[in-house]
Amino acid sequence: MAEPLACASVIAGSTDTGAAGGELTSLNPAQLTDVVARVALSGPPAMVEAARAAREAFPAWAATPAPVRGQVVQRWGRLVESNKEALARLITREIGKPYAESLGEVQEIIDTCDFFLGEGRRLYGQTVPSEMPDKQLFTFRVPVGVSVIITAANFPAAVPSWYLVPALLCGNTVVWKPAELSAAVGQALAELAWHAGVPASVLNLVQANGEATFTGLSQALEQGLVDKVGFTGSTEVGRAISELCGRHLQSPCLELGGKNPLVVMADAKLDLAVEGALFSGFGSAGQRCTSLGTVFVQREVHEEFLRRFTAAVEQAAIGEPMREVLYGPLIDTRYAERFEQYLELVQPHHTVHGSTGTGRITDANPRKGFVGSPEQGIYVHPTIVDGVTAQDALYRTETFGPLVGVGGFDTFDEAVELANGHGYGLSAAIYTTDAANAFRFRQRCRAGMVSVNNSTSGAEAHLPFGGNGLSGNGSRQSGIWVLDQFTRWQSMNWDYAGKLQKAQMDLVALPEADLDYRLDV
Numbered sequence: 001m002a003e004p005l006a007c008a009s010v011i012a013g014s015t016d017t018g019a020a021g022g023e024l025t026s027l028n029p030a031q032l033t034d035v036v037a038r039v040a041l042s043g044p045p046a047m048v049e050a051a052r053a054a055r056e057a058f059p060a061w062a063a064t065p066a067p068v069r070g071q072v073v074q075r076w077g078r079l080v081e082s083n084k085e086a087l088a089r090l091i092t093r094e095i096g097k098p099y100a101e102s103l104g105e106v107q108e109i110i111d112t113c114d115f116f117l118g119e120g121r122r123l124y125g126q127t128v129p130s131e132m133p134d135k136q137l138f139t140f141r142v143p144v145g146v147s148v149i150i151t152a153a154n155f156p157a158a159v160p161s162w163y164l165v166p167a168l169l170c171g172n173t174v175v176w177k178p179a180e181l182s183a184a185v186g187q188a189l190a191e192l193a194w195h196a197g198v199p200a201s202v203l204n205l206v207q208a209n210g211e212a213t214f215t216g217l218s219q220a221l222e223q224g225l226v227d228k229v230g231f232t233g234s235t236e237v238g239r240a241i242s243e244l245c246g247r248h249l250q251s252p253c254l255e256l257g258g259k260n261p262l263v264v265m266a267d268a269k270l271d272l273a274v275e276g277a278l279f280s281g282f283g284s285a286g287q288r289c290t291s292l293g294t295v296f297v298q299r300e301v302h303e304e305f306l307r308r309f310t311a312a313v314e315q316a317a318i319g320e321p322m323r324e325v326l327y328g329p330l331i332d333t334r335y336a337e338r339f340e341q342y343l344e345l346v347q348p349h350h351t352v353h354g355s356t357g358t359g360r361i362t363d364a365n366p367r368k369g370f371v372g373s374p375e376q377g378i379y380v381h382p383t384i385v386d387g388v389t390a391q392d393a394l395y396r397t398e399t400f401g402p403l404v405g406v407g408g409f410d411t412f413d414e415a416v417e418l419a420n421g422h423g424y425g426l427s428a429a430i431y432t433t434d435a436a437n438a439f440r441f442r443q444r445c446r447a448g449m450v451s452v453n454n455s456t457s458g459a460e461a462h463l464p465f466g467g468n469g470l471s472g473n474g475s476r477q478s479g480i481w482v483l484d485q486f487t488r489w490q491s492m493n494w495d496y497a498g499k500l501q502k503a504q505m506d507l508v509a510l511p512e513a514d515l516d517y518r519l520d521v
């Protein structure tokens with residue numbers, strides 16, 4: 001086993017080993033005897049100190065030409081690329097994500113850096129015509145200022161990069177607070193950024209628990225040190241962050257939970273739908289914000305879909321994440337305990353399918369075909385629950401584990417209602433061979449992201465990512481759309497008439513017109 005890494009906050013290049021917020025041991029969830037990192041957590045003052053360092057660094061970074069910032073970001077991407085396997089191994093070791101998916105996660109950072117290299121040469125503003133002569137109007141994108149980015153453990157590298165890369169490219173300075181459970185991945189990614197030329201006080205790393213983060217953020221906002229908050233995590237914490245920011249007249253980016261529906265129409269290619277449901281329901285052990293929550297199947301094909309889906313889940317490879325598996329362990333025992341509580345939402349009238357057991361996978365509660373040994377890891381059985389209706393708590397609760405509900409519907413309108421009615425609005429999918437159904441579904445769906453004949457999971461670095469309702473406040477990551485989060489529009493007017501011209505008052509006379517004129521044809 002590799003030696004544990006030492007992790008701590010790094011503020012303007014100085015490491016805070018004081019552990020005022022306590023010490024945390026980050027364990028490999030597939031092998032709990034493997035200590036991945038020992039983390040010295042900071043107390044609330046670290047957030048304030050980091051925000052102050054970022055504030056001081058802001059003018060110089062904002063004045064650095066955007067194409068140069070773009071090249072820095074691109075170098076970060078190149079360094080991530082040359083460390084791709086090492087970073088992916090660390091992700092798998094620290095949070096138990098299957099290695100192939102960890103490689104994909106690292107690729108997404110590389111893609112994001114590549115995309116924003118080009119954006120450094122654009123960051124376009126506009127020239128706008130004025131209503132007066134000898135006057136020109138312009139718009140410019142200007143950086144927001146100090147951005148505090150707080151992220152979750154389940155996507156410890158790719159999702160942070162969706163914030164960090166555009167924030168830096170746009171000229172902001174940053175305080176990044178990774179999840180405690182992925183402290184080592186956070187430190188590794190930050191280290192690569194510093195080595196790529198991002199100045200230490202432009203990207204500050206704070207390792208702290210949720211409570212200290214909230215208190216520190218609140219103090220930093222109070223002192224006017226923070227201009228933007230980006231948060232990825234649970235809806236509950238997102239709401240608290242939103243209330244805090246609102247008091248300071250700030251609008252945070254919020255990327256929160258999901259209860260993502262997948263609709264299977266009777267005309268769908270069932271095998272394709274099963275494949276999509278398997279990947280999005282059980283991939284990453286259901287610990288994605290875009291994980292499938294409930295499959296709604298048109299009644300004519302409900303039984304057949306369930307039969308094939310159950311068979312696919314029974315055959316799925318589950319086990320040690322460095323091997324070829326659909327999913328590995330849950331990220332932490334806290335998640336497993338919560339998952340077991342969610343199983344209690346399964347009412348007696350539901351039928352549980354597709355597993356040799358429920359709850360934790362252990363030698364005493366084994367899963368046939370388990371890849372490796374479950375004893376030292378946090379593994380849970382995949383669970384399909386049939387008979388989910390809009391009245392069930394399961395219908396509206398994000399379970400954040402390998403549990404997929406299945407429900408039925410008769411008409412397309414009913415399917416749309418079920419897909420929209422749970423309060424979340426992150427991702428939704430429909431399987432159909434009828435193009436009209438696909439377009440109508442997209443049009444009536446409240447989700448920020450809609451898939452047709454594809455699973456609810458997946459993202460591309462240049463497409464907007466984000467949700468509505470309980471899934472977020474409509475902010476979007478990725479592509480050009482995220483620029484609106486990390487820049488503000490500034491307008492400028494330049495009058496070269498040599499006299500004061502007043503808009504709306506000094507009107508330029510229009511040519512004479514005869515508006516009563518009618519054609520005689």
Ligand SMILES: NC(=O)c1ccc[n+]([C@@H]2O[C@H](COP(=O)([O-])OP(=O)(O)OC[C@H]3O[C@@H](n4cnc5c(N)ncnc54)[C@H](O)[C@@H]3O)[C@@H](O)[C@H]2O)c1
Pocket residue numbers: 150151152153154155159177178179180208209210211213214232233234235237238240241255256257258288289290398400426467471
């Ligand atoms: N929409 C998305 O893009 C997206 C992506 C990944 C995860 N998620 C969601 O994240 C959740 C899972 O992550 P989690 O359980 O770690 O979430 P969480 O909300 O408990 O924690 C997320 C982050 O917030 C910090 N935090 C916790 N309490 C805080 C507080 N009071 N103030 C400030 N920061 C605080 C944590 O330390 C962590 O860094 C799920 O709901 C999942 O759907 C959403």
